[in-house]
Amino acid sequence: MKLLDCCKLHRRRRQWTLMVYAGHIHALEVNESFAHLWQAFDGKEFTRSDVAAFLEGEYGLDEAEAREQAAQICDLWETQHLLMP
Amino acid sequence: MGNAAPSDAITGIFLLLLRSGLYGQPVAADRLAALTPEHWNTLLSMARRQTVTGVLASAVEQLPGEVKVPAAIDYALMAETDRLEANYLKMSRAVASLTQRLLAEGLHPVYLKGLECARFYPVPERRELGDIDLWLPHSRDHHFTHEGFDVDVHSRYYDLYRQHAGLPEIPSPEAELLMLNVHILKHACSAGVGLRQLCDMALAYSALPYNPGLYREACRRAGVLRWTRLLSSFLNQYLGADAPLFGLPAPDPAPLLKIVRRGGNFGHHNPSRLEALSRRPFLRKADTFWRILCATPFSLRYAPGTVSGLLATLFKGNLGA
Known part of the structure; x- marks a missing residue:
C-alpha cells in the first residue's frame, strides 16, 4: 500500500494539518503521532507489518500491541481515503 | 488595497x-x-x-x-503555499529546459523578474510566479509558450524609452536594480502596480551587493532619480526596506501608496481595468492610453520622460494587453 500522493503535511504554531488535494481540497487536523507516521511512510510502498515494526521501534510497543495499532492506523487511512487506489 | x-x-x-x-x-x-x-x-x-x-x-x-x-484562513494559506511551491518547481524545470534549448540555438538568455526575483525571498518558492520573462540582445519583442508557461522575450533590458548613455553593464547588481526599478515605474505610470513587485524591490536592495554611488549615477542617467527616492521612501516606510535615498530627505510615499491601493498586481484588480482587459485589443489599448493620461500628473512630477515613451510604446503594440 501507499499513501495518497496528493497530500501535503503542514505544521503551523504547533498544530499539524494534512491538506488533501484529491478532487476537492480538504484539511485534516492531525496530531503529532499521525504526522510522525505520515512523514515516515510518505512516498513509500509499505505493508501493515512495516507500520507495526515502526511503532515497535519508535514507541517501544510490544509486538502484539504494535500489530493491533498498525491495523487500526491502516484501517483509518483506508476509511479516510488516504491510500492510493 | x-x-x-x-x-x-x-x-x-x-x-x-x-x-x-x-x-x-x-x-x-x-x-x-x-x-x-x-x-x-x-x-x-x-x-x-x-x-x-x-x-x-x-x-x-x-x-x-x-x-x-481562523482555521479557514490557515487552510486557505496552506493551500496557497502548496500551489505556489508546485508552480515554482514546474517553472524551474521549464526554465532549465528552455535555457538548454536556447543555448543549443546559440542564444544566451538573461532572465528577468519572476523566478530571478524569487531568489531574494526567504522562501523563494513562496513568490507568486506568472510568465517567464527574458531578454535576448538583438532580438525583437515576441511571445511563445514553453511547457505551459507564457514566455515574453524582451528586446530591451530596461523599460526605458530613449537611449541613455552610461547605464550599468549587464549583468551587474546595479543593472538588475535599475531594471526592476524602471519596470515598477512603467506600471505605476500606466495601469498600476502592486505589492509583489515592490516586495521584490525591497528584497533586492538587501540581497544585491550594489555600489550605491554607481546606482545613484545610473538612476540619474536614466532620468529616474526623483522617482527612485519616492520608491525608496515607500519601500522603507511600508515594507521595512533599506532602500537608498541618496542622502536626501524621504519624500512622502503616499502618492505611490494610492496607486498600489487602487489596483494591485499591475492594476488587474481595478474593476474598470478588469473590464477593459476582457475587451478587444483596440479597446484594451484605449483603456491603457486613458490610464497613462490619468497618471500624467504623477509621471510628470516623478519621471517626466516617461509619458511620451509609454505612449510611443503603446502605439507600437507593447502595452494594452
Missing part, C-alpha cells in the same frame, strides 16, 4: 504582516488581538489582490500561539 477600501488600520496590519513575512520580524500578539474573522478575510483578500499570499503565509506561520487565526 481592494475595491472596498480597507481601513487604514487594516492596511497597516497588512503591511506589518508583510514585513514579518519578508524579514522575519516578529509581530506582537496584542497588535492582532482585535482582529475578527472578517478582518482576516480582508487580509487574505488583500494578499490575493496584491499577489503576495506566500509572504502573508510566511508571516502567519510565525505568529505567536496566542494569536487566534
